[in-house]
Amino acid sequence: MKRETELNNATAKAKGQVAAAIENAGVPEPDTRLALYRSMLACRMMEQRAYDLFMQNLIKGTSHLALGQEAIAAAFGEAMRKDDYTFCTYRGHNHTLVRGASMTGILGELMGRDCGLLRGKGGSMHLMSVEHGAMGSYAIVGAHMPIAAGAAWSAQYRDSGQVAVCFFGDGTTNIGAFHEALNFSAVWSLPVVYVCENNLYMEYTPIGEVTAVENPGADRAPAYGLESILIDGNDVDIVYAAASAALDKARSGAGPSLVEVQTYRHGGHSRADPGKYRPDEEVAAWMERDPIPNYRQRLLDAGIDEATLDTIETEQAARVDKAEETARNSAPPPLEIAQTDLWADGSSTWRN
Amino acid sequence: MKRETELNNATAKAKGQVAAAIENAGVPEPDTRLALYRSMLACRMMEQRAYDLFMQNLIKGTSHLALGQEAIAAAFGEAMRKDDYTFCTYRGHNHTLVRGASMTGILGELMGRDCGLLRGKGGSMHLMSVEHGAMGSYAIVGAHMPIAAGAAWSAQYRDSGQVAVCFFGDGTTNIGAFHEALNFSAVWSLPVVYVCENNLYMEYTPIGEVTAVENPGADRAPAYGLESILIDGNDVDIVYAAASAALDKARSGAGPSLVEVQTYRHGGHSRADPGKYRPDEEVAAWMERDPIPNYRQRLLDAGIDEATLDTIETEQAARVDKAEETARNSAPPPLEIAQTDLWADGSSTWRN
C-alpha cells in the first residue's frame, strides 16, 4: 500500500484541483517574495532569540521551536486574508507572528511578563491574538483540529468568505481528533485548510515507526474523499502556491483540503531535548535544505538586489532586539490577574 | 475520490492476500454449511423471541437487534478457533451466541433475571461470556476497537496463535477510536480482524450523509496500509471465506485486516425505533436479500435434503422455547449483587 515519497516534488500525488493549481502557479510577484523572505527571517530571528533567552533562564517551563520550518508559516501568513483564522499548536510562535501579532507580546509571553500576549496566563504553548485572527495555540495534540472546523463552520454559516487554517504535525495524524475533524469537515464541506507539517518526528520517535502509511497526510486524504497533496515545505514559493490554491478552493465553497508539507526542525522537540536520536547525516542533509539561505540565493538569482535583502535582514534584527528589550523591561504580571477572566464577566467567581 | 459500490460482488476492491483467498475459496464443506445455517437460524429465532419479549414488556430498557445481519456473526463464529476472542457492540446478541454462550443466559440477561449471563448487572448492551472467548459487548461507539487490539497484543506477546475479532458498524468509522485502533494495530502488526458491518445507517441517519467516503471500511483501509475488502454480508458462504482468510492472515503473523461487510437490519436501530426513515423500496429490496431463506434455497439447490433443514429448524425453535421458559422462570437477581465484584476481591469497598 505504500507509495513512494516524492520529496522535492511540488506536484500532488493525485491530481485534483489544488494539485493542478500548484502545478500551474508561476513564481510569486517580487513584492510577495520579499515579504515571504522578510517573514521567514522574522520567525527565524525571533526564535533564535527565544533560544538564547532559555539559555539565560529567562524563559521558564517548556518551549517548542520551529527553526527550519519557517517557510510554512510565512507562506500561509502571506497567502491568507487578514480576517482568516489560524489555529496552531504549542509549536506556534511563528504561526502567530505571521498573522501580525506583536513580537514583543510573543517574547514577553514566553518570559512570563506583563507585556505578554496573554499577560503570562497562557505561556509559550498557548499564544493567541484574536484581533489578528490568531485563534490560539493548543497543547493537546489534535484538539484544535475540530475547533478549526468550528471556526470554518461559523464562516460558512455567516457567509463571510473567511477560511480557517489549521497547522499540526505528522504525529498528530494518529490521534482520534484528526480523524473526526477531517471527516466532519469533508461532510459539511467546510472552508478549512489542514496543514500537516511533517517534520519526520513525533517528539523523539521517527514518524514511520508509529504510522501505518508513509505520508501521514497525503496517504490519508483519500479516506476523507480529499485529494492527496504532498509538497516540499522548505520551498516557500511552493508552499505559497499550495496555500493560495487551498485557500481559494475553501473560499469558493469547494470544501476542505489536507496539505502535507515535508520539512524538518533544526533542533530538538522542545527545550529539554537535544535531538540526539536523529542520525547526523539526516540533520546535515536537512540543514542543506534550510529554507532561508536557499531562498536568499534564489532571490539573488532572480535578480533581486543584495542590498534589498541586507536591509530586510538588518531591519528584522533590529526588530527582534527591540522586542527583546521591551519584554525584558516589562514587569511580571500583577498577581490579581491569576483570578480574572475565567468567565466573560471578567471574574472567576463560582458562588454567591 | 468515490469508487463505485460493488454490491453482490465477493471480490475485494484492491487485490491483496485476503481478497485473493476469498476469490479462490470454494464453497464450504456440507457440514460447515449446515452449521452456518443452524447458527443463522439460532440467531434469528432468538432475536425474534427477544422482540416478542419486549412487546410483552418483559425486557426493560433498550435493546438492539441484528435481524437480517445474522450471516456475519454465524460465519465468523464458525470460522474462529475456540480460543479466539470476540469483541462486539450493543448489537451483539448474535456475536455472543455464536461463540457458544448460553441462549438462556442471553435472554435471561435481557430480562434482568438471575440466570442472565451477567446476572442482570450488564443488560442487553453488555453481553459477555469470557469462558467462550466472548470478551464483551461495548455500548460506547468505537471503544472496543482498541480493546480488541489489546487482546490481540496479548495473543501476540504470549505467542498463543489466538486472534481477536472486533465487530462494529458503519457509523463507527467516523469516531476517533476507530482511527487510533486501526493505525495502532497496523503498526504493531497485531492479530486482529476488524469487521465493519455496514448496514447503511448510523442510528436514524443514512451513513452517506455523515461519511466522506462511500464505503466506510473499504475506502479507509488504505489509510492504515491495509487492503480494501468489501463483501456481501448477506451471503454466509462469502463471509465465511473472508473470515477464514482474515483469520489465517492474522494467525500467520501478517497483521490486521479491516473487512467491510454490506448488510441491512430488518428493523429499527433499537427498541424505540420503528425505522420509518428508510424508503419502503429499500427495505423491500433488502428483505429479498434476507440471508436465511436465500441460503436455505442454496442448500437445497446444492442437493441437501429438505428434511435435514427441517430438523435444524425444529431443533432451533425448541431451543429458543426452552431458553425462554428457563429465563421466564428465573428469579430476579438477589439485591446484594448490585454491590459486589467491582474489585477483584469481590467487593466494592473503597474505604476501611
Added chain:
Amino acid sequence: MAQLSYREAVAAGIAQEMRRDETVVFLGEDVAAPGGVFKTTEGLQAEFGPMRVRDTPIAEQAILGAAMGAAMTGLKPIAEIMFSDFFAVCWDLVANQMAKTRFMSNGQCSFPLVIRSANGGGVRFGAQHSQSVENWAMAVPGIKVVAPSCAADVKGLLAAAIRDPDPVLFFEQKSLYGSKDEVPEGEHVEPLGKAKILREGDDVTIVALAAMVPRAMKAAATLASDHGVTATVIDLRSLVPLDVSAIFDSVSKTGRLVTVEENPRLCGWGAEVSSLVAEELFWDLDSPIVRVTTPHIPLPAADALEDSVLPSPEKIVQNVLKLAD
C-alpha cells in the same frame, strides 16, 4: 401556561432562543431530521432549516470542537451529546479547551455555547448509559453546570444558558423526560445560579438536584405526615454558579443538612456542599451533615438492582430520621 413534558420543554427552550437570535445554531447526532433519540428536538429542523439544525457523524470530539470554534467566532452553538456518559470520549474539548481558553488568553475571547446531554439512571440502560456526571463538570474550572428538575426550568434555564456568554453543560435527567408540568408560554428565562426553595420547614434542610428533587419532595411529605419532621427542600438547579447563600440561609435556620445525589458516592457535589457548610457554617450546625448518594458503584441494568441502589424517598427519610435522633 401550558402543560409540557420535560422532553417537550427542551425544544420549546431552544426554539424560543433561535427565534430571537440568528446566531443560535444547533448540532448533534440524529438531532435534526430525526428529532433526537429522546425526541427532545422534534420540529426544530422543520422550523429553522438545515443550516441551523444539523446532523453530525458519530464524532463527539468534532461536535464539541465545532461548537467551540463557532462560539469563538460569532455564533452561539448548542451541541447535543446524546448520553452524558459520552462526555468521556470528548472530555478534552470540555475540560482542557473550552473551559480554559478564555482564561489562558486573558479574556481575548468568550465561548457562548451550551452542551445539552441526557444524564442519569433509572431507565435500565446499564452502566455506560446511566451515569450522573454533573460532578465531572463541576470539578473543572471554567464550565457552568445546570441540571433542571422540571419542565418549566428546562425551558427557562436552557434559554438562560443559551444567552449566557460562557460554556454551559446542561444536564437533562433522562428519567424525567416523561414528567409534565406547567410551563410559561411566552418568553421564559430563569436566572442561572439561583436555587429554588420548593418547601419550607424548620427541622432540616434537604438539598437535591434533578431527578432527586421529586424524590426529596416525596421524602419531605412523608417526614411531615408520618414523623412530624418539617423539611426545607432546596432544588439547586445549577452547580456552577452555586447558590451558596440559599443553602446557608436555610441551614442557619434548621441547623441540619442532608444532601441527595444521584451520582456515585465519592467527590460529588454533595461533598462540596457539605464541606462548604462544615467550613463556613460549622457553628450553626446541630448535627452531622448527611449525604445520601448512590453507592460508589456503576449502575446495574436489571430493574430490581438499579432501583435498589438509587436514592429513594424511603432512604432519604431514613437518613433524615437518623439526624433527628
Added chain:
Amino acid sequence: MAQLSYREAVAAGIAQEMRRDETVVFLGEDVAAPGGVFKTTEGLQAEFGPMRVRDTPIAEQAILGAAMGAAMTGLKPIAEIMFSDFFAVCWDLVANQMAKTRFMSNGQCSFPLVIRSANGGGVRFGAQHSQSVENWAMAVPGIKVVAPSCAADVKGLLAAAIRDPDPVLFFEQKSLYGSKDEVPEGEHVEPLGKAKILREGDDVTIVALAAMVPRAMKAAATLASDHGVTATVIDLRSLVPLDVSAIFDSVSKTGRLVTVEENPRLCGWGAEVSSLVAEELFWDLDSPIVRVTTPHIPLPAADALEDSVLPSPEKIVQNVLKLAD
C-alpha cells in the same frame, strides 16, 4: 538503602516487577527507546527488550484500550499517559470501560493494569499540562487511585499497583521528579490504601497528598516553631482505597482537620474527606473543617502567577491558625 530521585524510583519500581513477572509489559509514547520525556523509564527497554517495553503512536485511546484488552487476557500492562491532562482524550477507556467491565460482567474477568501519569503543576507548563486530576479518577467507581509523595513510595506503591488485580491510576507529581530520598534497594512493596503518618501533634490534623505533603510538613514545622501549634501530618498516598481510619483516629484526638489539595477548589478529595468527617466524626470536632486548595481556576503559566495560586506552606499555616483562634 540508596539515594534515588522520585524520577529514578519509577524505573526502579517497574524493573523490580518486570524481573519477577514475565506478564508485566509496558507501553506509552516515547517511553521505550527514548526513556520517556521525563526520563522516568530510562534503561527499561535495554533490559527487557522491545517486546516488553514498547513505543506507541500518539493515540491515548489506543494505548489504554490496548492495556485493557491485554489485562483481560493474561497480561499485566503498565501504560503511560505522558501528562495527566491527557486523560481527557482517553477518559472513556478509564471511566466507562476498565472501571465498569468487571462489575458489569459480574466478575467474569479482572483488569490488572496500571496507568502512570505525570500530574500537577509548579513547573510553568501552563493550563493544559499542569492539572491535578486525581479527583477525576476518585469520582469514578472501579478505579484505584495512588499518588506518592516521595521516591520510596514511588517504588513501593508502584510495585503494589502492578501486583494489584484492579486498574490503578498512578499519579506521579511532576514537581517532585527531582526530589531525592532513601529507597530500599531490595524488593520493596508498600500496601495500597494505607496512609502514612509523617509527624504527630495534638492540635490539628493536616491531611495532604503528593506535592502538598512536603508543603504540609514545612507548614507543620513553622507551626511548631513559630506558633506553638503541633500538627499531625498524614500523607494519604492513596485515594482509593481511602484510609479513613487513619484520618478518623487522628481527628478524634486533635479535634481539628485541615486538608491540603493541589487541585482546584470544587469536588476534590478534600471535599470528600471533609464530608466524611462532618458525617461520621462530627461530635469529635472542635472547630470548622478547613480545606486549602488552589482556587477554582486553571493554572496560569507565568512563574509568579502560578506560585501565587498553589497552596504554599504559608497559606497552610494561615489556615491552621484561623482554627486555633
